Amino acid sequence: MPALHPGLTTVLLLIGSNLFMTYAWYGHLKDKSQKLWVVILISWGVAFFEYCLMVPANRIGYGTFSAAQLKTIQEVITLTIFVGFSALYLGEAIRWTHIVGFCFIATGAAFIFYKG
Secondary structure (H helix, E strand, C coil), X not given: CCCCCHHHHHHHHXXXXXXXXXXXXXXXXXXXXXXXXXXXXXXXXXXXXXXXXXXXHHHHHECCECHHHHHHHHHHHHHHHHHHHHHHCCCCCCCHHHHHHHHHHHHHHHHHHCCC
């Protein structure tokens, strides 16, 4: 079986890592009955798996992408996952202002990859 392109491998690992991190940071907001110190420990445990994907993603992707490009890809993925998470898991509405703001961020991100 042929290996995946480093760029694709990087993006897939970043998606996986951001799924873990979004849950670690925001998953506890749905039920605030748990003590804060317990939530912190659980979040750190979940974040461990984020690191297990994020560190290899950056190591594999560096060279195919610059450090600035890696960070930009990660941020765009984070925002994309967060929009879905906040709507599907937390039940928050996605407003038109969120979409416009995200478009501005995506436009800024595109400049990181511009070679002109």
